[in-house]
Amino acid sequence: xxxxxxxxxxxxxxxxxxxxxxxxxxxxxxxxxxxxxxxxxxxxxxxxxxxxxxxxxxxxxxxxxxxxxxxxxxxxxxxxxxxxxxxxxxxxxxxxxxxxxxxxxxxxxxxxxxxxxxxxxxxxxxxxxxxxxxxxxxxxxxxxxxxxxxxxxxxxxxxxxxxxxxxxxxxxxxxxxxxxxxxxxxxxxxxxxxxxxxxxxxxxxxxxxxxxxxxxxxxxxxxxxxxxx
Ligand SMILES: [Zn+2]
Numbered sequence: 001x002x003x004x005x006x007x008x009x010x011x012x013x014x015x016x017x018x019x020x021x022x023x024x025x026x027x028x029x030x031x032x033x034x035x036x037x038x039x040x041x042x043x044x045x046x047x048x049x050x051x052x053x054x055x056x057x058x059x060x061x062x063x064x065x066x067x068x069x070x071x072x073x074x075x076x077x078x079x080x081x082x083x084x085x086x087x088x089x090x091x092x093x094x095x096x097x098x099x100x101x102x103x104x105x106x107x108x109x110x111x112x113x114x115x116x117x118x119x120x121x122x123x124x125x126x127x128x129x130x131x132x133x134x135x136x137x138x139x140x141x142x143x144x145x146x147x148x149x150x151x152x153x154x155x156x157x158x159x160x161x162x163x164x165x166x167x168x169x170x171x172x173x174x175x176x177x178x179x180x181x182x183x184x185x186x187x188x189x190x191x192x193x194x195x196x197x198x199x200x201x202x203x204x205x206x207x208x209x210x211x212x213x214x215x216x217x218x219x220x221x222x223x224x225x226x227x228x229x
Pocket of ligand 1: 113
């Protein structure tokens with residue numbers, strides 16, 4: 001697989017992409033930002049060229065994991081990983097059933113889209129469980145944008161920035177209280193309380209300066225269980 005890096009990405013992302021490509025024959029993977037023609041999508045698989053396109057700029061703008069209570073920087077990282085795995089899933093579905101995939105391209109088949117999402121979520125959970133989250137300085141082009149953003153926000157809300165810095169070298173991805181309040185995977189208050197207790201008891205997540213946090217894989221897993229119900 002040929003990798004074209006128009007915008008620098010975390011080395012961990014390249015590692016994840018290379019690992020995935022051991023199973024799937026992807027011709028090319030292109031990392032860029034604000035790609036015209038993607039219409040706000042995070043990535044794309046082109047069956048004609050066998051190439052995968054990943055838009056790092058959109059990975060910074062899309063806040064879908066924050067809706068589950070995740071903090072901004074883990075949300076960006078999660079977008080990058082999930083998009084690589086999602087487009088990889090499309091590539092493998094295409095190779096298994098090219099005709100079906102052509103129909104998908106024409107009709108935007110929701111079944112294949114969902115299948116790619118499910119596969120990507122499982123792979124993102126597995127990956128983040130086993131690997132560290134990149135620090136801001138390891139995040140390449142996105143890291144530079146994030147640093148600029150943090151600098152400009154610091155005067156307005158130092159507490160918010162302090163938290164971002166505090167969790168930077170850890171696997172903390174979101175305050176358990178935020179996840180309990182926001183994650184649709186926690187169907188009712190009892191479920192939310194159970195998660196808060198599990199962090200207190202050290203079964204999941206981590207505690208930093210007395211505050212309970214969940215890791216990326218914890219948050220995704222909670223949401224995933226809801227999907228399976
Ligand atoms: Zn898709």
